[in-house]
Amino acid sequence: MKTIGIIGGMSPESTVLYYQIINRETNCRLGGNRSAKILLDSVDFEEIVRLQKSGDWAAAGNVLAQSARKLEAGGADFLLLATNTMHKVAPAIEQAAGIPLLHVVDATAAAIKRQGLSAVGLLGTRFTMSDGFYTERMGSQGVKTIAPTTAEQDEIHRIIFDELCLNRIRPESARYFYDVIGRLKNEGAQGVILGCTEICLLVNETDSPLPVFDSTAIHAFSAVDAALEE
Numbered sequence: 001m002k003t004i005g006i007i008g009g010m011s012p013e014s015t016v017l018y019y020q021i022i023n024r025e026t027n028c029r030l031g032g033n034r035s036a037k038i039l040l041d042s043v044d045f046e047e048i049v050r051l052q053k054s055g056d057w058a059a060a061g062n063v064l065a066q067s068a069r070k071l072e073a074g075g076a077d078f079l080l081l082a083t084n085t086m087h088k089v090a091p092a093i094e095q096a097a098g099i100p101l102l103h104v105v106d107a108t109a110a111a112i113k114r115q116g117l118s119a120v121g122l123l124g125t126r127f128t129m130s131d132g133f134y135t136e137r138m139g140s141q142g143v144k145t146i147a148p149t150t151a152e153q154d155e156i157h158r159i160i161f162d163e164l165c166l167n168r169i170r171p172e173s174a175r176y177f178y179d180v181i182g183r184l185k186n187e188g189a190q191g192v193i194l195g196c197t198e199i200c201l202l203v204n205e206t207d208s209p210l211p212v213f214d215s216t217a218i219h220a221f222s223a224v225d226a227a228l229e230e
Contacts, residue, residue, distance in 0.1 A: 005076025009042035011165040014197030021220035061092030107222040121184030124195030164198035
């Protein structure tokens with residue numbers, strides 16, 4: 001079994017989900033009391049948020065690159081960045097480390113294509129929905145993304161940072177997300193990506209007007225695949 005190096009803390013809530021999903025899936029596949037081999041480096045999320053707000057993505061990339069080097073030195077075989085938004089600086093991490101980074105967009109695109117879909121809605125932070133790093137990589141793999149309106153993006157972004165990252169779950173916020181998903185369906189979306197690792201705390205497949213692609217679970221499952229690969 002390979003050792004998974006998780007760059008976490010962005011937010012702590014989603015990092016907990018990654019840890020649980022990976023270990024439960026490993027145990028499901030191997031049985032007994034088996035669990036995953038994991039090294040976790042949890043960064044201070046407030047530092048990352050400040051750099052996001054100031055637009056200093058280079059500095060944010062340096063913070064995560066240092067984390068990657070630490071995990072590599074500790075014996076990790078590959079890296080998992082437990083956040084969607086910070087994949088914006090994935091190239092800095094890949095350049096800093098001598099071990100592979102398992103990219104969330106690649107894992108999510110593969111899951112969408114396995115379902116035979118080609119156009120999906122994208123929910124996430126404002127950076128994920130509008131900066132292009134996510135949508136362009138999806139597009140290069142044959143998956144078109146449909147983003148919410150600017151006003152919707154602002155409210156989704158607020159809910160993520162002011163509520164979900166702090167484990168505040170509000171029914172009215174869930175209704176807002178489902179309304180946005182319904183509108184994306186009317187625009188031609190065949191499914192919806194939960195492109196922020198906290199959104200799965202609020203949105204579920206049962207209540208969604210569209211099939212849900214939970215990037216947290218997809219990414220975590222793909223890490224188990226990689227860890228158990230011969």
